[in-house]
Amino acid sequence: MNLPYPPPQAGLTQPTAATQSATAASQRPRLTFIGTGYLGATYAICFAELGYDVLGVDVDSAKIAKLTVGEVPIHEPGLDEILKRNLAAGRLHFTTDYREVADFGDVHFICVGTPQRADGMSADLSYVETAVTSLVPHLTRKSLIVGKSTVPVGTAEWVEQLVGKHAPAELGIEVAWSPEFLQEGFAVEDVLRPNRLVLGVKTPWAHSMLLAAHKGVFDLAVTEDREVPVVVTDFATAELVKTAANAFLATKISFINAMAEVCEASGGDVSQLARALGYDDRIGKKFLRAGVGFGGACLPKDIRAFQARAQELGAGEALRFLHEVDLINQRRRTRVVQLAAELLGRTYGPAGPDLTGQRIAVLGATFKPGTDDVRDSPALSITRKLARAGAEVAVYDPKGMENARCELPDLEYAESMADAVRNADLVCVLTAWEEFRYADPHALGDLVHGRRVIDGLNCLDQAMWTVAGWEYRGMGRPTTA
Numbered sequence: 498m499n500l501p502y503p504p505p506q507a508g509l510t511q512p513t514a515a516t517q518s519a520t521a522a523s524q525r526p527r528l529t530f531i532g533t534g535y536l537g538a539t540y541a542i543c544f545a546e547l548g549y550d551v552l553g554v555d556v557d558s559a560k561i562a563k564l565t566v567g568e569v570p571i572h573e574p575g576l577d578e579i580l581k582r583n584l585a586a587g588r589l590h591f592t593t594d595y596r597e598v599a600d601f602g603d604v605h606f607i608c609v610g611t612p613q614r615a616d617g618m619s620a621d622l623s624y625v626e627t628a629v630t631s632l633v634p635h636l637t638r639k640s641l642i643v644g645k646s647t648v649p650v651g652t653a654e655w656v657e658q659l660v661g662k663h664a665p666a667e668l669g670i671e672v673a674w675s676p677e678f679l680q681e682g683f684a685v686e687d688v689l690r691p692n693r694l695v696l697g698v699k700t701p702w703a704h705s706m707l708l709a710a711h712k713g714v715f716d717l718a719v720t721e722d723r724e725v726p727v728v729v730t731d732f733a734t735a736e737l738v739k740t741a742a743n744a745f746l747a748t749k750i751s752f753i754n755a756m757a758e759v760c761e762a763s764g765g766d767v768s769q770l771a772r773a774l775g776y777d778d779r780i781g782k783k784f785l786r787a788g789v790g791f792g793g794a795c796l797p798k799d800i801r802a803f804q805a806r807a808q809e810l811g812a813g814e815a816l817r818f819l820h821e822v823d824l825i826n827q828r829r830r831t832r833v834v835q836l837a838a839e840l841l842g843r844t845y846g847p848a849g850p851d852l853t854g855q856r857i858a859v860l861g862a863t864f865k866p867g868t869d870d871v872r873d874s875p876a877l878s879i880t881r882k883l884a885r886a887g888a889e890v891a892v893y894d895p896k897g898m899e900n901a902r903c904e905l906p907d908l909e910y911a912e913s914m915a916d917a918v919r920n921a922d923l924v925c926v927l928t929a930w931e932e933f934r935y936a937d938p939h940a941l942g943d944l945v946h947g948r949r950v951i952d953g954l955n956c957l958d959q960a961m962w963t964v965a966g967w968e969y970r971g972m973g974r975p976t977t978a
């Protein structure tokens with residue numbers, strides 16, 4: 498009789514001494530990472546650091562060429578040094594050749610993008626499909642394909658069917674899903690020391706291979722007297738954990754931004770409100786900072802794909818609130834333009850304000866500090882709106898300039914914060930980089946044409962900027978400190 502796996506009682510498990518020693522007895526599997534973007538490159542590099550033999554593959558030959566010579570194609574603190582060390586140790590290689598990947602790997606991790614489809618809210622799974630169909634025909638022995646990309650529930654089953662279509666059954670290729678929770682800017686730490694592992698598996702073999710593929714993570718935890726919680730579950734739950742987590746985080750951010758709107762209407766201060774709320778452990782203070790809202794390559798597209806998938810499954814009602822979460826988030830971007838008009842004495846008509854003749858310095862282009870990622874960045878979206886309203890905009894970001902230039906090539910990009918603010922009528926801080934948070938308002942005041950600042954992240958010291966003669970506007974905060 499075929500019993501379901503994992504057994505229903507599996508729930509939250511730690512690798513037991515028995516499973517640990519069973520996996521310790523087997524050789525460490527050789528790992529491949531398919532797609533070497535923010536997720537895949539970080540994983541490939543960090544798992545080599547954990548002692549695995551690793552091969553990364555990408556269709557972008559320029560990216561592979563860079564990685565091969567020790568250049569990380571993204572900005573992620575600490576990753577450069579680890580890449581160089583592991584290339585030198587001979588544990589880490591990169592290729593564009595799927596034959597090599599099939600030949601090399603025992604466990605293949607799918608790390609390709611799952612962006613929003615151009616024609617709707619669903620996830621575009623074409624990259625996942627191509628990755629699977631490029632790999633599978635070359636496989637000549639039993640191996641495990643593990644999805645790490647964020648996908649709609651049901652994708653792992655579909656990948657299993659794809660594998661069945663493209664690989665001879667006698668090879669016994671298996672599929673598992675292990676969603677990823679890393680945060681850009683903290684990715685090295687998150688990969689080496691994850692706060693949990695979620696393993697969606699159907700067989701004891703897939704389970705033990707996944708544990709073996711993470712043995713380095715468990716070994717590191719033991720040396721640091723830590724435990725890594727492991728949730729062993731079915732495909733659907735594993736996929737849902739990731740989309741549910743992102744839906745929750747997006748909701749928390751939009752909740753406090755909705756409170757910011759109410760504060761703006763009533764004269765309250767959302768920063769103090771958030772502080773007071775955060776002392777309640779049931780609420781917690783993380784992700785409770787009002788500002789320009791969430792962005793990046795995950796939360797916006799993931800909450801939309803989640804709604805689209807729930808609709809397909811007949812559970813659309815359950816996630817209708819995520820539409821509101823998205824709307825609140827988009828309204829924060831418009832709010833900055835309203836504040837700009839207000840500070841610059843321009844009226845805000847039905848088509849927005851006319852900001853012609855005004856010079857605006859935008860500090861920040863990335864969707865958050867610690868990364869060069871500008872995908873769906875609130876900072877860039879606001880910048881685009883300001884430029885469309887006729888303002889002359891100068892942008893500066895410590896790490897995101899190259900990517901921002903690709904997105905918005907027609908803007909002026911400054912070499913430094915000082916260059917950006919020189920002669921500006923208004924300064925907008927739209928990414929909370931330390932360089933901006935701790936900037937000296939007196940020194941910057943000497944460079945600008947008008948001392949007006951919008952603090953899009955409520956990250957500046959309002960009292961200090963006001964004392965230095967700046968007209969300050971935060972998000973959901975009164976105009977005086």
Ligand SMILES: NC(=O)c1ccc[n+]([C@@H]2O[C@H](COP(=O)([O-])OP(=O)(O)OC[C@H]3O[C@@H](n4cnc5c(N)ncnc54)[C@H](O)[C@@H]3O)[C@@H](O)[C@H]2O)c1
Pocket residue numbers: 531532533534535536537554555556557560608609610611624627628631645646647648677678679680681794795
């Ligand atoms: N970036 C994050 O912080 C993060 C965190 C958790 C989960 N995720 C999820 O991980 C996935 C990847 O995200 P990302 O930010 O790394 O995307 P990315 O765009 O940075 O990287 C994807 C990479 O896959 C490559 N690729 C595309 N098709 C390929 C193919 N057929 N074969 C080999 N390589 C191919 C691309 O060239 C690119 O380098 C997404 O599903 C995302 O939602 C991302």
